[in-house]
Amino acid sequence: MRQPFETMPTVLTSEEIIGKAYRENAKSELEMSDRVPAIVKAKRREAARIKIIEETTAGYIEGLVKSVPTIEKLHPFYSDLLEILVGTEKTKAALGRLSRTARIIREAGKSANGRLRSVRGSAAAGLIRRSYFGRVASLVRAADADLRLVAELREKMKDLPTADPSMPTVVLAGYPGVGKSTIVRALSSAKPETRTYPFTTKEIIIGHVRRGYMTFQIVDTPGILDKPLSKRSKVELLSISAFGRLSNVIAFIVDVSEGNEFSLESQRGLYDDVAGALKDTPMKVFFNKVDLATKEQLAKAESIFGQCDRLSALKGDGLNALAWKLESALKEAFSAS
Numbered sequence: 001m002r003q004p005f006e007t008m009p010t011v012l013t014s015e016e017i018i019g020k021a022y023r024e025n026a027k028s029e030l031e032m033s034d035r036v037p038a039i040v041k042a043k044r045r046e047a048a049r050i051k052i053i054e055e056t057t058a059g060y061i062e063g064l065v066k067s068v069p070t071i072e073k074l075h076p077f078y079s080d081l082l083e084i085l086v087g088t089e090k091t092k093a094a095l096g097r098l099s100r101t102a103r104i105i106r107e108a109g110k111s112a113n114g115r116l117r118s119v120r121g122s123a124a125a126g127l128i129r130r131s132y133f134g135r136v137a138s139l140v141r142a143a144d145a146d147l148r149l150v151a152e153l154r155e156k157m158k159d160l161p162t163a164d165p166s167m168p169t170v171v172l173a174g175y176p177g178v179g180k181s182t183i184v185r186a187l188s189s190a191k192p193e194t195r196t197y198p199f200t201t202k203e204i205i206i207g208h209v210r211r212g213y214m215t216f217q218i219v220d221t222p223g224i225l226d227k228p229l230s231k232r233s234k235v236e237l238l239s240i241s242a243f244g245r246l247s248n249v250i251a252f253i254v255d256v257s258e259g260n261e262f263s264l265e266s267q268r269g270l271y272d273d274v275a276g277a278l279k280d281t282p283m284k285v286f287f288n289k290v291d292l293a294t295k296e297q298l299a300k301a302e303s304i305f306g307q308c309d310r311l312s313a314l315k316g317d318g319l320n321a322l323a324w325k326l327e328s329a330l331k332e333a334f335s336a337s
Helices: 016-027 038-067 077-086 088-116 122-142 146-158 180-187 235-246 266-276 296-306 317-337
Strands: 169-173 193-196 203-209 215-220 249-255 281-288
Touching: 016 038, 016 122, 016 235, 038 088, 038 122, 038 169, 077 088, 077 146, 077 235, 088 122, 122 146, 146 235, 169 180, 169 235, 169 266, 169 317, 180 203, 203 317, 215 266, 215 296, 235 296, 249 266, 249 296, 249 317, 266 281, 266 296, 281 317
Parallel strands: 169 215, 169 249, 249 281
Antiparallel strands: 193 203, 203 215
16 A cells, blocks of 8 residues: 555746746747748747646646645545644645646636737737746746645655555554564564654554454554653644554553663553543553563552553563454454444
């Protein structure tokens, strides 16, 4: 599956569009019989040049607008990311203005062709075409800011990880060092995809787990669901909301050995934060690194979180049971919806 923004073409600046129109216009040739009257040749030649200018500018802008995925049809995960990275209303406004620019260019082309029909000399025909090109250049330059916004949108959105919103998805949460990335890599049927989101300096890891007839995504989100909400920026809070829309189940991983330097109490605090932020998403808690934990730590963990499934991801112990639990949780989540 492709994510909706990755096929967007490179966005030209206003001057690049104008330059391309100028070059295409300059090299255009229209073959006509010598028996065609000079004024008719002039009109046909300038009409062809007007069409080239129109298609090189209005045609390009229309294609660019169409290349942007329809915002209303985006999965909420991607529409949230668009809001975070660019701004939904800003994007809609820019696309609307670009569409209007293309429409005005086409209307001006029709007007220029109408005037061509009544001219009586070659010089006058050329003047109409040059006047049209000047108008078009002004319109395209006026759209430069909107073109740059679409270019920014493409650069920020095209390299997002290819998360399939239609596929059952488990998102992992928990403090750094609890073993989330180890779990993703151990459960994945192929090498997980890793990419960096624009709002975090760390790589998001997306793996796929096959269980019988079921395949689900498992996602590690370092830099997103691994610290208290009180320490979050507005952008980070919005990114948490986006991942909440993607996930069907959240697996909260606890390091019961406290080897990641976060106490069991602080890990419970993070759990409460994530549960409060994503209250509509089922959460399952798993104890990791049980081989490194003391009996006292295990007992304390159970007193804080209740009885939870235990594993040692680095050794591979308990991973099959974990996958089965996640599969069951996903089926339960989908049957409830």
